[in-house]
Amino acid sequence: MPQNMPQTTTTPDQPMTGKVPEAANANAPVGTGASQGQGRQTGPDSFADVVAAVSPAVVNITTTAVVSRPVQQGPAFPEGSPFSDLFRDFGIPGPGRRGDSPFGGPMQQERSTALGSGFVISSDGFIVTNNHVIDGADEIEIEFYSGARLPAKLVGTDPTTDIAVLKVQADKPLPFLKFGDSDAARVGDWVLALGNPLGQGLSASSGIISAKSRALTGTYDDFIQTDAAINRGNSGGPLFNMQGEVVGVNTAILSPNGGSIGIGFSMASNVVSKVVDQLREFGETRRGWLGVKIQDVTPDIANSLGLAAEKGAMVTDVPAGPAADAGVQAGDVITRFAGGEVADTRDLVRRVADAPVGEAVDVTVQRAGKPVDLKITLGRRELADADERGEGEERGDPQSQQGDAVLGMTLSRLTPDLAARLRLPENSKGLVVEDVDAKSDAAAKGLQPGDVIVEAGQKPVATLGDLRGRVAEAKEAGRQSVLLLIRRGGEPRFLALSID
Structure with a gap:
């Protein structure tokens, strides 16, 4: 569940990266030291150099919005008294009570403040954060490492990946960060999370990549799981590798109590960077659309079709759209898209989304035991017809004539x-x-x-x-x-x- 969570000597027109401490052994990889005993890889002696290098480009975000609250009615009792508990149990507002009144009644408008994190990605002031950090805000303020504050304007959002891009106008070029290759990150690699947890100001926490390619609820999810401490207020902040590159945007935590228990999720940078490019250019996302309904190829399905492996994406339906126009049929198994093999449905969905809208791509399907090559001109996902989901069917009448x-x-x-x-x-x-x-x-x-x-x-x-x-x-x-x-x-x- 998502939880809300520049002084430098670098050249302003170059992205900021951390200078990793020199390895103790010439054969040790960058960012790690080698033990003197058995040649085992150990963690860095300190994260200080990386933190010092990237901190000026990490920002705190404060948002304000007007919200409606129920007007307190009825008797007032001191908080903590038995009567206060009684009224709370029955949903009646007491002193300081907020939230929707179950009985309706008059409402009053108040200004609400929320905190989050973000990071600068260009010297001219573009900033990345989570969509849920700024959703519904009418004022957004950015606080920099130096203490300077600037108002920000919303450039665009993508609720699907929970990414938003903001823009500030600064008097001089700002220090900024660059995206790393999240696909190259490995489970077990050291990572560093920076942000504004619980409104405490810039804080650093370290850990490792616990898992990759986690899917939570979204179609385009590609989360990096980490045990680096992530709390409310960290949302929108960067997750760094040891080269000071952003490999993820801290987005959500798994927690029974709202605090970090060592299971945090960061949207992978290779997903975020594509979304950010589109938001900067168009103010919105423009994802490719194939126009098919698909499911994974299970071992049983592969056996029934005589397929050599459980790979590809099986087409279950072809409504009106690009795929139908190109001759795709229900029962086809899409095995190749735009020159690359299709592993499963998640792989196909991401690759279609990343493909340019309006351009023809080569697609290979397995049909009746033979490969069929097609060329499909992709549509735009955001403009796909809402009736793609179809009308619901009722269950059969139990009184219908029984068959064999x-x-x-x-x-x-x-x-x-x-x-x-x-x-x-x-x-x-x-x-x-x-x-x-x-x-x-x-x-x-x-x-x-x-x-x-x-x-x-x-x-x-x-x-x-x-x-x-x-x-x-x-x-x-x-x-x-x-x-x-x-x-x-x-x-x-x-x-x-x-x-x-």
């Missing part, structure tokens, strides 16, 4: 009347799941009554005979599972069911 059992499911043919009740087009074809054997693979894979099977073995099914035929074909091919395309709540999804 196949693969542990009781199935019925999709009639026009049933299609209408499920809010499907009149000409829809498929098989409706009416019941699922709790001991079957279908139940283990999550199939439910009301699901509609529209394909099996990547071929349409309209009757039980069609489904049995697809199962027989899979067995003849020596496969252990058959691939089904189902629709639930308007969303398509592929599942591979065991046919042993």
Whole structure:
């Protein structure tokens, strides 16, 4: 959960980096010393040189906003008294109580102040922070290491990655930082976090990279996990490698009490730098859009398709958009995008987002056991139609005519009347799941009554005979599972069911 958290001798037009202490052994990597005993790598003797070099470009951010508070009503009791606790338990405002009143009533406007961190990325005053640090603010003030304060204007935000870019007007060039390569950072590398925790002013904390490529809640998440202490007020501050380069932006912590327990998350610099470039140029993000719904290729799916490895992104649906125009089909497995192999859905999503809008890219899909090369002109993600999510389907009527059992499911043919009740087009074809054997693979894979099977073995099914035929074909091919395309709540999804 996200938690809110220049005196230098460097040349103003050059980014600031830390001068790492010289290694004790010529064979030791930069930023570490070598022990005299067994030649083991040890940590730096001190982080002081790095802190001194980069601190002038790290800033404190204060925001103010007008918020509405409920007007205190009713009797007032001293805080801590039994009556105060009683009123609190029942949601009635007492002295100093804030928050939305559960009973409505008059509201009053107040000015609220919040604190966060950030860092300068150019000599002309561009500053990076978290979107949640400045969200809703009507005034933003930047405090520099030297104590100077300047008002800032919002350049642009990207709530998806929780990044914001600000701009200040300074009388002289400002010391600034440069982004490092977060992909080159390794688990176990030393890192340094600087920021303004709990409003205490510039503070440094050190630790290691605990993990990489963490996904929290966002589509484009690529977090570095660190045990360097990160607290409220650190949000938006930089995470440095030992060369003084920014490899992450401190964004969130995992904590039961709101304080650091050694599990902090920083958005990787290779994601942030691309977002920042777009915000500086356009004031908004412009991500590529392929126009497909996808899912990971599981071992069962790979087996059912005869794929050599569980790689790529499987297309579950192709609504109107760039992919549909280029001939992409549901059931295709996207294996290559813009000249590179696709590892999984996360990999494809990030690469599409980074690709230029309006430019054609080469895409390779695996279809019916053969590679198919396509050229797709990407659209823009932010302008994609909101109805891409589709309309919800209702579950099947439990009173519908019961059919036969196949693969542990009781199935019925999709009639026009049933299609209408499920809010499907009149000409829809498929098989409706009416019941699922709790001991079957279908139940283990999550199939439910009301699901509609529209394909099996990547071929349409309209009757039980069609489904049995697809199962027989899979067995003849020596496969252990058959691939089904189902629709639930308007969303398509592929599942591979065991046919042993």
